[in-house]
Amino acid sequence: MGKETENGGSQIFEIQKSEELGRYLVAARDLAPGEVVITELPLVFGPKAMFDPEATMPCVGCYKPVFTDVGERCSRCGWPMCSGNCPGLTDPRHHGMECDILSARPECVLDNMAEYYRHDALLPLRCVLLQNSNPEKWKQLIEMQSHMEYRTPGSDLYDEADEFIVEYLINNFINKLEDGMKKKYFKEVSKELLHTICGIIDTNALEIRLPDGSELNALYATTYLLEHSCIPNTKHVFGLFSKDKTELYRITLKVVVPIIKGNHIATMYSHALWGTQARRQHLRDTKYFSCKCQRCSDPTELGTYLSAMKCFGDDKGPCDGIHLPEDPLDDETDWACSKCSVKVNNSQINMLISQMGEEVENVQMMGGSVSMLENLLCRLSTFLHPNHYHLYSIKHSLIQLYGRQPSYMSEEIIDKKIRICKDLIAITTTLDPGNARLSLYSAVLHHELHSALLILSKKAKSDGSLKTVDEIIPLLNEAKICIDKALVSLKDDIQETSGNKLYEVIEESKKEFVKYCKEKKVNI
Numbered sequence: 001m002g003k004e005t006e007n008g009g010s011q012i013f014e015i016q017k018s019e020e021l022g023r024y025l026v027a028a029r030d031l032a033p034g035e036v037v038i039t040e041l042p043l044v045f046g047p048k049a050m051f052d053p054e055a056t057m058p059c060v061g062c063y064k065p066v067f068t069d070v071g072e073r074c075s076r077c078g079w080p081m082c083s084g085n086c087p088g089l090t091d092p093r094h095h096g097m098e099c100d101i102l103s104a105r106p107e108c109v110l111d112n113m114a115e116y117y118r119h120d121a122l123l124p125l126r127c128v129l130l131q132n133s134n135p136e137k138w139k140q141l142i143e144m145q146s147h148m149e150y151r152t153p154g155s156d157l158y159d160e161a162d163e164f165i166v167e168y169l170i171n172n173f174i175n176k177l178e179d180g181m182k183k184k185y186f187k188e189v190s191k192e193l194l195h196t197i198c199g200i201i202d203t204n205a206l207e208i209r210l211p212d213g214s215e216l217n218a219l220y221a222t223t224y225l226l227e228h229s230c231i232p233n234t235k236h237v238f239g240l241f242s243k244d245k246t247e248l249y250r251i252t253l254k255v256v257v258p259i260i261k262g263n264h265i266a267t268m269y270s271h272a273l274w275g276t277q278a279r280r281q282h283l284r285d286t287k288y289f290s291c292k293c294q295r296c297s298d299p300t301e302l303g304t305y306l307s308a309m310k311c312f313g314d315d316k317g318p319c320d321g322i323h324l325p326e327d328p329l330d331d332e333t334d335w336a337c338s339k340c341s342v343k344v345n346n347s348q349i350n351m352l353i354s355q356m357g358e359e360v361e362n363v364q365m366m367g368g369s370v371s372m373l374e375n376l377l378c379r380l381s382t383f384l385h386p387n388h389y390h391l392y393s394i395k396h397s398l399i400q401l402y403g404r405q406p407s408y409m410s411e412e413i414i415d416k417k418i419r420i421c422k423d424l425i426a427i428t429t430t431l432d433p434g435n436a437r438l439s440l441y442s443a444v445l446h447h448e449l450h451s452a453l454l455i456l457s458k459k460a461k462s463d464g465s466l467k468t469v470d471e472i473i474p475l476l477n478e479a480k481i482c483i484d485k486a487l488v489s490l491k492d493d494i495q496e497t498s499g500n501k502l503y504e505v506i507e508e509s510k511k512e513f514v515k516y517c518k519e520k521k522v523n524i
Contacts, residue, residue: 012037013265015225022145024227024264031259033434037234038222038253043137044130045093045208045218045249046123053114058214060095060122061088065214068113074099078108079117087245097129098122101185104176121165123205123217124197125173131187140221146199147288161198166191203287208238208249211497220251228287229266230279230295231302233257235436236267240495254492256434272437275307275389276328277350292329295431299324304427306392308385309352311337312344322385323349353390356380360390370401370408387427395420396441399448403455411459414452421449435489440502446486447506453479454513473522480524483510 011028012035018024031037047058056065059082060074071080074089077099081089088094109116130138151158174182174189182189204224205217223236239250259265269287270279276296283291295301300308307325311318321339325346334343359380363372377394384391402408402417425445432438457472457479486506493499517524 021227023225025225027259027261027263027265029261031255031265033255033257035255036252037255037265038251040220040222040251041247042218042249042251043141043221044123044126045216046126047119048207048215048217049114049119050214053117053119057113057117058119059086059088060098060119061086061091062094063088063210063214063216064212069110073108074102077102077105080113091245092133093246097133097185098125100181101125101129101173101177104173104181118164118168121168123201124165124194125169127197127201127219128189128193129185132185137221141200141219142196144200144204144219144224146196147203148196148199150288151195151199157199157202158195161195162191165198166194169194206236206251208240209496211240213497216249218249218251223251223253226253226267227264228269228283228289228291229264229293230268230270230272230276230291231293231431232266232268232436233259233263233434234265234267235434235439235492237492237495256436268437272432273306273389273392273441275353276301276325277307277331277353280331290329296328299326299328302430304430305385305387306389306427306431308388309335309344309349310383310385311340312342314340314342318342352383356384356390360393364393364397368397370398370405373398373401387423392424392427395424396444399424400444403448403452409455411456414455414459417452418449418456421445421452425449435492439489439493440498442489443486443502443506446482446489447502447509450479450482450486450509450513453482454516469520469522472520473524476517476520476522476524479513483513 012031013025014028015023016026025037047060047063050056050058050065053068055068057068057071057080058064059066059071060079061081064082066072066080066082068080072083073079074081074095075084079095079099079102081095088096089099090096127141130141151161153159153162170189170191174186177185201217201219205219206223208216208218210216226234233256234253235256236251236253239247239252242248242250253267270282270291274282280291280296283289305322305324309323311321311323313319319337319340319342321337323335323337323342323344325333326336326343327333331346333346335346335349336343359376363376366372368376373394377391377398380388380390380394399417399420402413402420425442428438428442428445432442435442453475457467457475460466483506487503487510490499490503490506494503
């Protein structure tokens with residue numbers, strides 16, 4: 001099986017099957033960065049609950065956040081909406097069809113709204129409605145993996161789905177429908193089917209962040225076949241703006257690093273800046289498999305040492321070696337020092353890393369000041385390799401404060417900022433050479449490095465004299481390369497709010513940079 005390019009060119013991928021991976025995609029020919037592998041509309045999509053549903057909920061028609069207690073209500077089913085004119089209310093892909101089902105519960109309430117209107121239940125409902133409304137889409141959807149073997153009664157996943165989605169839909173709506181209405185909308189609707197749908201959504205749905213802050217989950221007929229790798233070779237973007245409303249949420253999957261014919265086409269379902277054990281645990285919990293990719297199999301994580309610890313030492317104290325897992329694919333592995341005979345068991349490492357993670361999170365959530373971040377960095381550096389992902393996180397925060405606050409503008413601080421930026425860029429580029437997952441991190445790092453080089457070019461020399469044009473040209477050349485790299489790394493993120501905002505900030509910096517070069521009569 002394969003796929004033709006849109007212009008009728010050669011086949012791009014083939015669908016293959018194995019015992020271990022199930023169905024997956026391989027390149028049917030050599031693929032170059034920028035080539036589109038897949039572009040498709042979702043089979044079905046639906047809103048997720050807002051972060052604080054007692055305060056705001058998504059409109060059922062267009063998903064804009066509306067105030068929970070004062071927002072308008074759909075005149076038929078009572079669910080929160082932005083206004084009676086919202087076009088999504090009558091659109092069958094949005095609220096148009098489900099409204100008939102949700103209207104089976106006539107009451108409208110103003111108390112305990114978050115429990116009464118469960119937005120996470122709308123996507124499973126929209127899925128089962130495809131049975132009659134679009135049998136072709138239903139056939140594609142029901143073929144997706146649900147991993148029900150892991151979601152048995154009594155498991156957390158089953159019990160949660162049972163209470164918040166399955167029982168909720170059956171008791172409040174489906175059981176209240178007359179037989180004629182049931183037949184009109186469903187070929188079959190049962191607890192078992194709804195649980196299977198919940199499994200399909202949890203395993204295969206992709207999250208779409210909308211510009212106004214709400215989020216959707218969507219299922220795609222071909223994209224779901226993509227396997228995971230902690231070194232992804234593709235990146236996907238969603239169409240969030242379109243005059244043609246039927247084109248909304250189209251996914252486009254692009255190649256980001258060269259893929260040789262026959263190689264697997266992969267995406268990433270975890271966080272690229274987590275260490276191996278954290279990534280593998282997350283994938284086991286959410287995707288039900290243990291990753292064995294090149295990065296997970298390498299104790300050094302491609303030479304970045306992102307999970308490495310400093311030697312714990314024995315009675316005589318630590319040496320200057322580093323602890324790495326002997327077998328990163330074994331959850332019970334010992335961590336051995338690279339220079340001495342000391343070994344530490346995995347549970348000790350896990351406990352320490354978990355405690356440190358909480359400390360880092362607490363400081364970040366408090367909007368950590370330079371002194372707080374530096375103190376934490378100093379403390380954790382006693383135990384962690386300088387490249388450890390907890391230290392990466394602290395340093396990434398620090399470089400956005402150095403050179404931007406009056407008391408942190410000295411030449412020594414700026415030199416330190418440049419050094420940290422270059423270290424973090426090296427890690428980021430190694431882990432994600434195609435900017436598939438870390439484009440925003442990469443953009444911030446290159447922008448901050450640009451800014452530090454610019455400050456350095458303006459600083460007086462130690463004798464108080466200003467730098468000559470010849471002395472500042474190398475700094476400005478490097479600053480120009482950095483700002484261009486920052487903008488290039490965001491080229492696929494401009495539709496997303498965070499990417500768009502960052503792009504605008506960096507674009508403004510580039511204009512100021514060009515102006516400064518003109519003033520100095522420097523041609524970069």
